[in-house]
Amino acid sequence: MCGEEAEQFHSRRALLRGAATAAVAVGAAVALPGLANATTSTSDEAEPQGHGHHGRGRVPVDKISIQLYSLRTALQADLPGTLSALADIGYRKVELAGTYGRTAEEFRALLDKNHIKATSTHVGIDGDLDKTIADAKVLGNIRANVPWANFDTIDGWKQFAGRLDTAARKFRQAGIPLGYHNHAHEFAPIGGVRPYDVLTRNTNPRYVHLEIDLFWAVEGGMDPVSLYRQHCPRVVQYHVKDRAADGKMVDPGKGVIDFPRIFSHTRPHLAEYIVEHDNPTDPLSTAQTGFTYLRNVRF
Structure with a gap:
């Protein structure tokens, strides 16, 4: 399809x-x-942003999220205030990376107070899966992703794929699909074989979805559109972080990644566009910049 x-x-x-x-x-x-x-936005819309492309396509506000790892320093300093600030910006969804010393119930209460849903989360699969899944249900997560794996051998990647597939079936039984979030190293061949190919070929597409980090895919030498086409419809989430010409990570819309091109080819299947910056100078400024970019970009 x-x-x-x-x-x-x-x-x-x-x-x-x-x-x-x-x-x-x-x-x-x-x-x-x-x-x-010919497909430019109507006159009552904000002027489109994004590398000079114009179009009718737009990111629905209910598909915009942010990875809270981007705001970890602010969350550690003032968790309630930072969540409130995100709500003020306009975020209604977030992706978790821990609960900052709070229980799942306590963190969920803070989210509810700010009318924010933690629709996605980053989790490990080598600990107590039952506890991880139980917390995810309390937090209201409807998707989960393993954020990182790295092995020196293809056999190591194959074994990990098996563990991921097994965990994904358990997550699916609980109604929370499990996926994998890439960095750049998955695209660097080991003995002529790309770990990402091993990972995707040795997991069942029905159980393991893909969350493509657009910065790291580009950093790894990949064309995100080609990557999406190769694995569609497994690709259901993007991490939207930008890359300057010199390779530096920057806020969405401040670099050279052609997001309008990527989005225009992939929008029917994307559930979430997740703003992220691994090491922002000003986390809340990054959150505002990312939200504004995704609200205004046209493709």
Whole structure:
């Protein structure tokens, strides 16, 4: 289905290009004013942002989230105040990376107070899975992801894939799908074999979804659109973090990653667009910048 959708998308693009060419050929370019902008936003919308692309596509506000790891220093300093500030920015969803010394029940109460849902979480699978799953249910998580794994051998990755698949089945029984979040090293071949391919081939697509970190995918030399197409419809979440030309991590919309291109090819299946920056100078500023970018980007 994903391949067909991509083909239809490009067929429409080709049709528009063909129409534009034909119009110019007969000297009728004025009849198609700014065809490249034919899908621009309406006048009552905010001016589109994002590397010069314009389009009707937009990220629904109910799909915008933020990984709380980005705000860990602020959360450690003032957990209630930081969650309140996120709510003021407009966030209604977050992805967890721990509960900062609170029990699941205590953290859930703070979320509820601010009308925020922790729809996703990062978890480990080598500890007490029953406790991890029970906490996830209390917190209201509807998805979970393993945030990191690294092995020196392909056999190590195969064994991990087996553990991930087993854990995912247990999570699924509890109604919480489990996925995997990439960094860059999964795309670096070991003996000619990419760990990411081992991971995806040795887990069941019905049970293990994929959360693609767009910065780390690009850092690893991957084209996110190609990566999405290869694994659609397993890809259900993006970490939206940007990359400057020199490789530095920057806030969404401040770098050179072509998010409009990525989003336009993948929007039907994405459940969440999750703002993230691993080491922000000002966490709440990053949160505001990311939210504003995702609300205004058009594609």
